[in-house]
Protein backbone atom coordinates (compact mmCIF):
# COMPACT_ATOMS: atom_id res chain seq x y z
CA UNK A 1 0.00 0.00 0.00
CA UNK A 2 1.52 3.34 -1.04
CA UNK A 3 1.82 6.43 1.16
CA UNK A 4 -0.88 8.10 -0.92
CA UNK A 5 -3.27 5.16 -0.51
CA UNK A 6 -2.63 5.27 3.25
CA UNK A 7 -3.46 8.99 3.29
CA UNK A 8 -6.65 8.33 1.35
CA UNK A 9 -7.63 5.61 3.80
CA UNK A 10 -7.04 7.92 6.76
CA UNK A 11 -9.25 10.51 5.08
CA UNK A 12 -12.02 7.93 4.71
CA UNK A 13 -11.66 6.81 8.31
CA UNK A 14 -11.92 10.44 9.45
CA UNK A 15 -15.17 10.78 7.51
CA UNK A 16 -16.54 7.65 9.17
CA UNK A 17 -15.67 8.27 12.84
CA UNK A 18 -14.80 11.99 12.93
CA UNK A 19 -11.30 13.46 12.73
CA UNK A 20 -10.68 13.46 16.48
CA UNK A 21 -11.17 9.68 16.62
CA UNK A 22 -8.49 8.83 14.08
CA UNK A 23 -5.22 9.11 15.98
CA UNK A 24 -2.03 9.41 14.00
CA UNK A 25 0.34 11.40 16.20
CA UNK A 26 3.23 9.22 17.34
CA UNK A 27 3.02 10.36 21.02
CA UNK A 28 -0.63 9.44 21.31
CA UNK A 29 -0.27 6.20 19.35
CA UNK A 30 2.34 4.92 21.80
CA UNK A 31 -0.12 3.43 24.27
CA UNK A 32 -1.92 1.56 21.46
CA UNK A 33 1.31 0.15 20.07
CA UNK A 34 2.87 -1.61 23.06
CA UNK A 35 1.31 -4.44 24.98
CA UNK A 36 0.96 -4.82 28.72
CA UNK A 37 4.08 -6.98 29.08
CA UNK A 38 6.16 -4.54 26.95
CA UNK A 39 7.46 -7.60 25.10
CA UNK A 40 5.41 -6.86 22.00
CA UNK A 41 5.20 -3.61 20.11
CA UNK A 42 4.99 -2.32 16.57
CA UNK A 43 3.97 0.80 14.74
CA UNK A 44 0.43 1.55 13.63
CA UNK A 45 -0.72 3.53 10.63
CA UNK A 46 -3.43 4.98 12.90
CA UNK A 47 -5.69 4.11 15.79
CA UNK A 48 -9.36 4.48 15.01
CA UNK A 49 -12.10 4.70 17.62
CA UNK A 50 -15.55 3.90 16.19
CA UNK A 51 -18.58 4.48 18.41
CA UNK A 52 -21.16 2.12 16.89
CA UNK A 53 -21.53 -1.18 15.03
CA UNK A 54 -22.27 0.76 11.85
CA UNK A 55 -19.02 2.72 12.23
CA UNK A 56 -17.06 -0.50 12.86
CA UNK A 57 -18.61 -1.98 9.71
CA UNK A 58 -17.69 1.08 7.63
CA UNK A 59 -14.12 1.12 9.04
CA UNK A 60 -13.62 -2.56 8.21
CA UNK A 61 -15.11 -2.22 4.74
CA UNK A 62 -12.77 0.72 4.03
CA UNK A 63 -9.68 -1.11 5.32
CA UNK A 64 -10.65 -4.29 3.45
CA UNK A 65 -11.01 -2.37 0.23
CA UNK A 66 -7.67 -0.64 0.79
CA UNK A 67 -6.00 -3.94 1.73
CA UNK A 68 -4.80 -2.49 5.05
CA UNK A 69 -4.74 -4.83 8.04
CA UNK A 70 -6.70 -4.11 11.23
CA UNK A 71 -5.79 -5.04 14.80
CA UNK A 72 -8.81 -5.03 17.12
CA UNK A 73 -7.94 -3.73 20.57
CA UNK A 74 -10.01 -3.60 23.75
CA UNK A 75 -8.26 -2.92 27.06
CA UNK A 76 -4.85 -3.97 25.68
CA UNK A 77 -4.31 -6.28 28.64
CA UNK A 78 -3.77 -9.36 26.46
CA UNK A 79 -0.57 -11.21 27.23
CA UNK A 80 0.27 -12.89 23.90
CA UNK A 81 0.98 -9.90 21.66
CA UNK A 82 -2.30 -10.12 19.72
CA UNK A 83 -3.65 -6.69 20.64
CA UNK A 84 -0.84 -4.53 19.23
CA UNK A 85 0.21 -3.80 15.65
CA UNK A 86 3.18 -5.46 14.01
CA UNK A 87 3.83 -2.92 11.22
CA UNK A 88 1.54 -0.39 9.59
CA UNK A 89 -1.83 -1.82 10.66
CA UNK A 90 -4.82 0.20 11.76
CA UNK A 91 -5.61 -0.37 15.43
CA UNK A 92 -9.38 -0.52 15.87
CA UNK A 93 -10.04 0.43 19.48
CA UNK A 94 -13.41 -0.69 20.88
CA UNK A 95 -13.23 1.61 23.89
CA UNK A 96 -16.02 3.88 22.62
CA UNK A 97 -18.39 0.91 22.27
CA UNK A 98 -18.91 1.49 25.95
CA UNK A 99 -22.66 1.36 26.58
CA UNK A 100 -24.33 -1.11 28.85
CA UNK A 101 -27.49 -1.44 26.77
CA UNK A 102 -29.64 -3.52 29.01
CA UNK A 103 -29.45 -5.28 32.31
CA UNK A 104 -31.99 -7.85 33.46
CA UNK A 105 -31.54 -8.86 37.09
CA UNK A 106 -34.33 -11.45 36.89
CA UNK A 107 -33.03 -13.26 33.81
CA UNK A 108 -29.55 -12.55 35.18
CA UNK A 109 -28.03 -11.19 32.02
CA UNK A 110 -26.49 -8.05 30.65
CA UNK A 111 -26.08 -6.71 27.12
CA UNK A 112 -23.11 -4.45 26.59
CA UNK A 113 -20.91 -2.87 23.97
CA UNK A 114 -17.60 -4.66 23.46
CA UNK A 115 -15.64 -1.81 25.08
CA UNK A 116 -17.32 -2.00 28.48
CA UNK A 117 -14.76 -3.15 31.04
CA UNK A 118 -15.31 -6.09 33.36
CA UNK A 119 -15.19 -3.69 36.31
CA UNK A 120 -17.87 -1.42 34.77
CA UNK A 121 -20.15 -4.40 34.09
CA UNK A 122 -19.61 -5.68 37.61
CA UNK A 123 -20.27 -2.28 39.20
CA UNK A 124 -23.68 -2.19 37.56
CA UNK A 125 -24.52 -5.82 38.30
CA UNK A 126 -23.36 -5.51 41.91
CA UNK A 127 -26.30 -3.26 42.78
CA UNK A 128 -28.48 -6.35 42.23
CA UNK A 129 -26.15 -8.84 43.89
CA UNK A 130 -24.82 -10.09 40.55
CA UNK A 131 -21.48 -10.21 38.72
CA UNK A 132 -19.81 -11.65 35.62
CA UNK A 133 -18.93 -15.33 35.88
CA UNK A 134 -15.33 -14.60 34.80
CA UNK A 135 -13.08 -12.52 37.01
CA UNK A 136 -9.44 -11.62 36.42
CA UNK A 137 -6.85 -9.31 37.91
CA UNK A 138 -6.98 -7.09 34.78
CA UNK A 139 -10.68 -6.39 35.43
CA UNK A 140 -10.32 -2.57 35.49
CA UNK A 141 -9.08 -2.44 31.89
CA UNK A 142 -10.04 -5.75 30.22
CA UNK A 143 -13.17 -5.31 28.10
CA UNK A 144 -16.02 -7.76 27.73
CA UNK A 145 -15.32 -7.86 23.97
CA UNK A 146 -11.65 -8.67 24.58
CA UNK A 147 -12.59 -11.27 27.15
CA UNK A 148 -14.91 -12.95 24.65
CA UNK A 149 -12.31 -12.66 21.86
CA UNK A 150 -9.73 -14.43 24.05
CA UNK A 151 -12.16 -16.80 25.81
CA UNK A 152 -10.71 -15.50 29.08
CA UNK A 153 -10.51 -17.81 32.07
CA UNK A 154 -9.46 -16.36 35.39
CA UNK A 155 -9.94 -17.37 38.96
CA UNK A 156 -13.51 -18.76 38.97
CA UNK A 157 -13.31 -21.21 36.08
CA UNK A 158 -13.52 -24.07 38.56
CA UNK A 159 -17.00 -22.79 39.45
CA UNK A 160 -18.46 -21.00 36.43
CA UNK A 161 -16.39 -22.07 33.40
CA UNK A 162 -14.55 -19.84 30.95
CA UNK A 163 -15.89 -16.85 29.01
CA UNK A 164 -17.42 -19.20 26.42
CA UNK A 165 -19.84 -20.38 29.10
CA UNK A 166 -20.90 -16.80 29.88
CA UNK A 167 -21.63 -15.64 26.31
CA UNK A 168 -25.31 -16.12 25.44
CA UNK A 169 -25.35 -13.72 22.52
CA UNK A 170 -22.82 -11.92 20.38
CA UNK A 171 -22.64 -9.44 17.52
CA UNK A 172 -19.57 -9.09 15.33
CA UNK A 173 -18.50 -7.35 12.15
CA UNK A 174 -16.65 -9.42 9.56
CA UNK A 175 -13.76 -8.23 7.42
CA UNK A 176 -16.02 -7.15 4.56
CA UNK A 177 -18.24 -5.08 6.87
CA UNK A 178 -21.00 -7.72 7.13
CA UNK A 179 -22.64 -7.96 10.56
CA UNK A 180 -23.17 -11.32 12.25
CA UNK A 181 -25.99 -10.79 14.74
CA UNK A 182 -26.41 -13.65 17.19
CA UNK A 183 -27.74 -11.55 20.05
CA UNK A 184 -31.17 -13.07 20.46
CA UNK A 185 -30.04 -15.52 23.11
CA UNK A 186 -32.77 -18.18 22.93
CA UNK A 187 -31.60 -21.19 24.94
CA UNK A 188 -32.51 -23.81 22.35
CA UNK A 189 -31.36 -22.84 18.88
CA UNK A 190 -30.14 -25.52 16.50
CA UNK A 191 -30.12 -23.53 13.29
CA UNK A 192 -26.75 -24.34 11.81
CA UNK A 193 -23.20 -23.29 12.56
CA UNK A 194 -22.72 -21.63 15.92
CA UNK A 195 -21.09 -18.42 14.71
CA UNK A 196 -21.08 -16.75 18.14
CA UNK A 197 -19.13 -19.65 19.58
CA UNK A 198 -16.72 -19.58 16.65
CA UNK A 199 -15.93 -15.92 17.34
CA UNK A 200 -15.31 -16.60 21.04
CA UNK A 201 -11.59 -17.29 21.32
CA UNK A 202 -10.85 -16.13 17.75
CA UNK A 203 -8.52 -13.36 19.02
CA UNK A 204 -9.62 -10.74 16.51
CA UNK A 205 -8.81 -12.91 13.48
CA UNK A 206 -12.36 -13.62 12.26
CA UNK A 207 -14.33 -10.51 13.16
CA UNK A 208 -14.59 -7.53 15.48
CA UNK A 209 -16.96 -8.31 18.33
CA UNK A 210 -19.16 -5.25 18.83
CA UNK A 211 -21.76 -6.35 21.41
CA UNK A 212 -22.14 -9.23 23.83
CA UNK A 213 -24.98 -10.63 25.87
CA UNK A 214 -23.61 -12.22 29.01
CA UNK A 215 -24.84 -14.51 31.72
CA UNK A 216 -24.44 -13.14 35.26
CA UNK A 217 -23.92 -15.10 38.46
CA UNK A 218 -24.79 -14.28 42.06
CA UNK A 219 -22.30 -12.40 44.23
CA UNK A 220 -22.18 -14.84 47.10
CA UNK A 221 -22.99 -13.19 50.39
CA UNK A 222 -20.38 -15.08 52.37
CA UNK A 223 -16.81 -15.78 51.47
CA UNK A 224 -13.96 -17.55 53.18
CA UNK A 225 -10.36 -17.84 52.07
CA UNK A 226 -7.61 -20.12 53.31
CA UNK A 227 -3.96 -19.83 52.41
CA UNK A 228 -1.97 -23.02 53.00
CA UNK A 229 1.78 -23.56 53.15
CA UNK A 230 2.57 -27.02 51.71
CA UNK A 231 5.62 -29.16 51.08
CA UNK A 232 4.93 -30.46 47.59
CA UNK A 233 2.95 -30.07 44.38
CA UNK A 234 1.44 -33.51 45.02
CA UNK A 235 -0.02 -32.21 48.29
CA UNK A 236 -1.34 -29.11 46.51
CA UNK A 237 -3.09 -31.22 43.88
CA UNK A 238 -4.49 -33.45 46.60
CA UNK A 239 -6.01 -30.41 48.32
CA UNK A 240 -7.42 -29.03 45.05
CA UNK A 241 -8.99 -32.35 44.08
CA UNK A 242 -10.43 -32.88 47.53
CA UNK A 243 -11.89 -29.35 47.37
CA UNK A 244 -13.34 -29.96 43.92
CA UNK A 245 -14.98 -33.15 45.11
CA UNK A 246 -16.05 -32.21 48.58
CA UNK A 247 -15.91 -28.50 49.47
CA UNK A 248 -19.32 -26.82 49.13
CA UNK A 249 -19.11 -23.52 47.23
CA UNK A 250 -15.54 -23.97 45.97
CA UNK A 251 -14.87 -20.67 44.20
CA UNK A 252 -11.15 -20.74 43.45
CA UNK A 253 -8.14 -23.02 43.98
CA UNK A 254 -4.86 -21.31 43.22
CA UNK A 255 -1.25 -22.41 43.45
CA UNK A 256 2.00 -20.50 43.73
CA UNK A 257 5.54 -21.17 44.86
CA UNK A 258 8.27 -19.84 47.15
CA UNK A 259 10.08 -17.72 44.50
CA UNK A 260 6.79 -15.99 43.57
CA UNK A 261 5.83 -15.41 47.19
CA UNK A 262 9.25 -13.86 47.85
CA UNK A 263 9.09 -11.64 44.77
CA UNK A 264 5.54 -10.45 45.56
CA UNK A 265 6.49 -9.65 49.15
CA UNK A 266 9.63 -7.73 48.21
CA UNK A 267 8.28 -5.93 45.12
CA UNK A 268 4.86 -5.08 46.57
CA UNK A 269 6.00 -4.48 50.15
CA UNK A 270 3.85 -7.24 51.68
CA UNK A 271 4.65 -9.05 54.92
CA UNK A 272 5.06 -12.81 54.36
CA UNK A 273 2.05 -14.74 55.71
CA UNK A 274 4.04 -17.35 57.65
CA UNK A 275 7.34 -17.31 59.52
CA UNK A 276 8.49 -20.37 57.65
CA UNK A 277 9.11 -20.47 53.90
CA UNK A 278 7.15 -23.19 52.10
CA UNK A 279 7.95 -24.53 48.65
CA UNK A 280 4.27 -24.48 47.61
CA UNK A 281 1.25 -22.35 48.57
CA UNK A 282 -2.39 -23.05 47.83
CA UNK A 283 -5.20 -20.55 48.20
CA UNK A 284 -8.72 -21.96 48.48
CA UNK A 285 -11.80 -19.77 48.36
CA UNK A 286 -15.32 -20.90 49.17
CA UNK A 287 -18.39 -18.72 48.68
CA UNK A 288 -22.11 -19.14 49.14
CA UNK A 289 -25.14 -18.06 51.11
CA UNK A 290 -24.85 -20.55 53.98
CA UNK A 291 -22.24 -21.69 56.46
CA UNK A 292 -19.28 -21.03 54.19
CA UNK A 293 -16.60 -20.39 56.81
CA UNK A 294 -17.67 -23.45 58.79
CA UNK A 295 -17.59 -25.57 55.62
CA UNK A 296 -14.09 -24.42 54.71
CA UNK A 297 -12.85 -24.90 58.28
CA UNK A 298 -14.25 -28.44 58.34
CA UNK A 299 -12.65 -29.17 54.99
CA UNK A 300 -9.26 -27.97 56.23
CA UNK A 301 -9.61 -30.05 59.36
CA UNK A 302 -10.66 -33.21 57.51
CA UNK A 303 -9.04 -33.22 54.08
CA UNK A 304 -6.45 -30.49 53.82
CA UNK A 305 -4.30 -30.44 56.90
CA UNK A 306 -1.35 -28.14 56.28
CA UNK A 307 1.72 -27.28 58.32
CA UNK A 308 0.68 -23.62 58.18
CA UNK A 309 -2.54 -21.92 57.24
CA UNK A 310 -4.15 -18.49 57.36
CA UNK A 311 -7.91 -18.09 57.32
CA UNK A 312 -10.05 -15.08 56.41
CA UNK A 313 -13.75 -14.34 56.24
CA UNK A 314 -14.14 -10.56 56.13
CA UNK A 315 -13.55 -8.73 52.87
CA UNK A 316 -10.37 -6.97 53.96
CA UNK A 317 -8.66 -10.07 55.25
CA UNK A 318 -9.73 -12.07 52.20
CA UNK A 319 -8.21 -9.37 49.97
CA UNK A 320 -5.03 -9.46 52.04
CA UNK A 321 -4.61 -13.20 51.41
CA UNK A 322 -5.58 -12.88 47.74
CA UNK A 323 -2.90 -10.19 47.26
CA UNK A 324 -0.13 -12.82 47.60
CA UNK A 325 -1.55 -14.55 44.54
CA UNK A 326 -3.11 -11.71 42.54
CA UNK A 327 -0.12 -9.40 42.67
CA UNK A 328 2.18 -11.93 41.02
CA UNK A 329 1.70 -10.50 37.51
CA UNK A 330 2.47 -6.96 38.66
CA UNK A 331 5.45 -8.06 40.76
CA UNK A 332 6.93 -10.05 37.89
CA UNK A 333 6.68 -6.99 35.64
CA UNK A 334 8.79 -5.01 38.11
CA UNK A 335 11.55 -7.60 37.78
CA UNK A 336 11.95 -7.40 34.00
CA UNK A 337 10.21 -8.16 30.74
CA UNK A 338 8.94 -11.69 31.22
CA UNK A 339 8.29 -14.43 28.73
CA UNK A 340 4.78 -15.46 29.72
CA UNK A 341 3.72 -19.00 29.01
CA UNK A 342 0.26 -20.05 30.08
CA UNK A 343 0.02 -23.79 29.95
CA UNK A 344 -2.34 -26.54 31.02
CA UNK A 345 -1.36 -30.03 32.09
CA UNK A 346 -3.17 -33.19 33.05
CA UNK A 347 -3.17 -32.95 36.88
CA UNK A 348 -1.23 -36.19 37.12
CA UNK A 349 1.72 -34.64 35.23
CA UNK A 350 1.90 -31.26 36.97
CA UNK A 351 4.40 -32.27 39.67
CA UNK A 352 6.73 -33.72 37.04
CA UNK A 353 6.55 -30.46 35.06
CA UNK A 354 7.31 -28.33 38.12
CA UNK A 355 10.32 -30.52 38.95
CA UNK A 356 11.74 -30.35 35.43
CA UNK A 357 11.11 -26.74 34.47
CA UNK A 358 13.87 -25.16 36.60
CA UNK A 359 16.70 -27.36 35.30
CA UNK A 360 15.52 -26.76 31.72
CA UNK A 361 15.54 -22.97 32.24
CA UNK A 362 19.00 -23.03 33.86
CA UNK A 363 20.40 -25.25 31.10
CA UNK A 364 19.60 -22.41 28.67
CA UNK A 365 20.86 -19.61 30.90
CA UNK A 366 22.23 -20.05 34.42
CA UNK A 367 20.76 -16.60 35.25
CA UNK A 368 17.28 -17.46 33.97
CA UNK A 369 14.52 -17.87 36.53
CA UNK A 370 10.96 -19.08 36.48
CA UNK A 371 8.04 -17.80 38.53
CA UNK A 372 5.06 -20.16 38.40
CA UNK A 373 1.53 -19.64 39.60
CA UNK A 374 -1.86 -20.73 38.41
CA UNK A 375 -5.29 -22.20 38.72
CA UNK A 376 -4.43 -25.58 40.16
CA UNK A 377 -7.85 -27.25 40.03
CA UNK A 378 -7.88 -26.82 36.22
CA UNK A 379 -4.26 -27.87 35.72
CA UNK A 380 -3.37 -24.35 34.55
CA UNK A 381 0.07 -22.91 35.31
CA UNK A 382 1.39 -19.50 34.31
CA UNK A 383 5.08 -19.92 33.61
CA UNK A 384 6.87 -16.58 33.76
CA UNK A 385 10.48 -16.56 32.66
CA UNK A 386 12.84 -13.77 33.63
CA UNK A 387 16.39 -13.13 32.49
CA UNK A 388 15.89 -13.84 28.78
CA UNK A 389 15.90 -11.29 25.96
CA UNK A 390 12.39 -10.62 24.57
CA UNK A 391 13.24 -12.22 21.24
CA UNK A 392 15.11 -15.23 22.65
CA UNK A 393 12.73 -18.07 21.82
CA UNK A 394 14.77 -20.93 23.23
CA UNK A 395 13.03 -21.08 26.63
CA UNK A 396 9.56 -20.88 25.09
CA UNK A 397 10.48 -23.64 22.69
CA UNK A 398 11.94 -25.94 25.33
CA UNK A 399 9.07 -25.49 27.75
CA UNK A 400 6.24 -25.75 25.25
CA UNK A 401 7.77 -28.95 23.85
CA UNK A 402 7.95 -30.31 27.36
CA UNK A 403 4.27 -29.42 27.91
CA UNK A 404 3.26 -31.13 24.68
CA UNK A 405 5.27 -34.19 25.71
CA UNK A 406 3.36 -34.33 28.98
CA UNK A 407 0.01 -34.24 27.15
CA UNK A 408 -0.81 -30.62 28.00
CA UNK A 409 -1.86 -27.48 26.11
CA UNK A 410 0.45 -24.62 25.09
CA UNK A 411 -2.25 -22.08 25.97
CA UNK A 412 -4.74 -22.58 28.76
CA UNK A 413 -6.44 -19.18 28.75
CA UNK A 414 -4.38 -16.31 27.31
CA UNK A 415 -4.67 -17.53 23.73
CA UNK A 416 -2.10 -18.03 20.99
CA UNK A 417 -1.60 -14.49 19.71
CA UNK A 418 1.77 -14.03 18.06
CA UNK A 419 3.60 -15.34 21.11
CA UNK A 420 2.66 -19.02 20.64
CA UNK A 421 1.73 -19.33 16.98
CA UNK A 422 4.90 -21.11 15.93
CA UNK A 423 4.23 -23.81 18.53
CA UNK A 424 0.57 -24.32 17.69
CA UNK A 425 1.47 -27.50 15.80
CA UNK A 426 2.71 -29.06 19.04
CA UNK A 427 -0.81 -29.52 20.37
CA UNK A 428 -3.05 -29.03 17.29
CA UNK A 429 -2.84 -31.49 14.40
CA UNK A 430 -2.05 -30.51 10.81
CA UNK A 431 -5.69 -31.21 9.94
CA UNK A 432 -6.88 -28.95 12.78
CA UNK A 433 -4.65 -26.10 11.63
CA UNK A 434 -5.71 -26.54 8.00
CA UNK A 435 -9.38 -26.37 9.06
CA UNK A 436 -8.73 -23.19 11.06
CA UNK A 437 -6.87 -21.63 8.12
CA UNK A 438 -9.76 -22.52 5.79
CA UNK A 439 -12.27 -20.84 8.13
CA UNK A 440 -10.02 -17.78 8.31
CA UNK A 441 -9.77 -17.60 4.49
CA UNK A 442 -13.51 -17.99 4.07
CA UNK A 443 -14.41 -15.19 6.49
CA UNK A 444 -11.46 -12.90 5.75
CA UNK A 445 -10.28 -13.66 2.20
CA UNK A 446 -7.89 -10.69 2.03
CA UNK A 447 -6.41 -11.59 5.41
CA UNK A 448 -6.87 -8.12 6.92
CA UNK A 449 -8.02 -9.12 10.41
CA UNK A 450 -5.13 -9.43 12.85
CA UNK A 451 -2.83 -11.16 10.36
CA UNK A 452 -0.21 -13.41 11.92
CA UNK A 453 -2.22 -14.00 15.09
CA UNK A 454 -2.98 -17.67 15.92
CA UNK A 455 -2.06 -18.91 12.44
CA UNK A 456 1.23 -17.62 10.98
CA UNK A 457 0.47 -15.23 8.07
Ligand SMILES: Cc1cc2nc3c(=O)[nH]c(=O)nc-3n(C[C@H](O)[C@H](O)[C@H](O)COP(=O)(O)OP(=O)(O)OC[C@H]3O[C@@H](n4cnc5c(N)ncnc54)[C@H](O)[C@@H]3O)c2cc1C
Pocket residue numbers: 036071072073074075076077078079082083094114135136137138141142143144145146147148149150151152153154155203204205207208209210329330413414417450453
Ligand atom coordinates in the same frame (compact mmCIF):
# COMPACT_ATOMS: atom_id res chain seq x y z
C1 LIG B 1 -2.76 -8.39 35.49
C2 LIG B 1 -3.37 -9.28 34.44
C3 LIG B 1 -4.05 -10.42 34.82
C4 LIG B 1 -4.64 -11.26 33.88
N1 LIG B 1 -5.29 -12.38 34.29
C5 LIG B 1 -5.88 -13.17 33.37
C6 LIG B 1 -6.58 -14.35 33.79
O1 LIG B 1 -6.63 -14.70 34.96
N2 LIG B 1 -7.19 -15.10 32.83
C7 LIG B 1 -7.14 -14.75 31.51
O2 LIG B 1 -7.72 -15.47 30.68
N3 LIG B 1 -6.47 -13.66 31.09
C8 LIG B 1 -5.85 -12.87 31.98
N4 LIG B 1 -5.16 -11.75 31.57
C9 LIG B 1 -5.08 -11.46 30.13
C10 LIG B 1 -6.13 -10.45 29.60
O3 LIG B 1 -6.61 -9.60 30.62
C11 LIG B 1 -7.28 -11.18 28.92
O4 LIG B 1 -6.79 -11.85 27.79
C12 LIG B 1 -8.45 -10.27 28.50
O5 LIG B 1 -9.50 -11.09 28.07
C13 LIG B 1 -8.07 -9.30 27.39
O6 LIG B 1 -9.10 -8.32 27.29
P1 LIG B 1 -8.76 -6.89 26.61
O7 LIG B 1 -10.01 -6.14 26.47
O8 LIG B 1 -7.67 -6.22 27.34
O9 LIG B 1 -8.27 -7.37 25.17
P2 LIG B 1 -7.00 -6.88 24.35
O10 LIG B 1 -5.76 -7.12 25.13
O11 LIG B 1 -7.21 -5.52 23.83
O12 LIG B 1 -7.04 -7.91 23.12
C14 LIG B 1 -6.79 -9.28 23.30
C15 LIG B 1 -7.04 -10.03 21.98
O13 LIG B 1 -8.42 -9.97 21.65
C16 LIG B 1 -8.62 -9.24 20.44
N5 LIG B 1 -9.78 -8.36 20.68
C17 LIG B 1 -9.96 -7.45 21.68
N6 LIG B 1 -11.17 -6.91 21.60
C18 LIG B 1 -11.78 -7.49 20.53
C19 LIG B 1 -13.06 -7.35 19.94
N7 LIG B 1 -13.98 -6.52 20.43
N8 LIG B 1 -13.34 -8.09 18.86
C20 LIG B 1 -12.43 -8.97 18.34
N9 LIG B 1 -11.21 -9.12 18.86
C21 LIG B 1 -10.90 -8.40 19.95
C22 LIG B 1 -7.33 -8.50 20.17
O14 LIG B 1 -7.12 -8.32 18.79
C23 LIG B 1 -6.32 -9.44 20.80
O15 LIG B 1 -5.99 -10.47 19.90
C24 LIG B 1 -4.54 -10.93 32.50
C25 LIG B 1 -3.85 -9.77 32.11
C26 LIG B 1 -3.27 -8.96 33.06
C27 LIG B 1 -2.57 -7.72 32.60
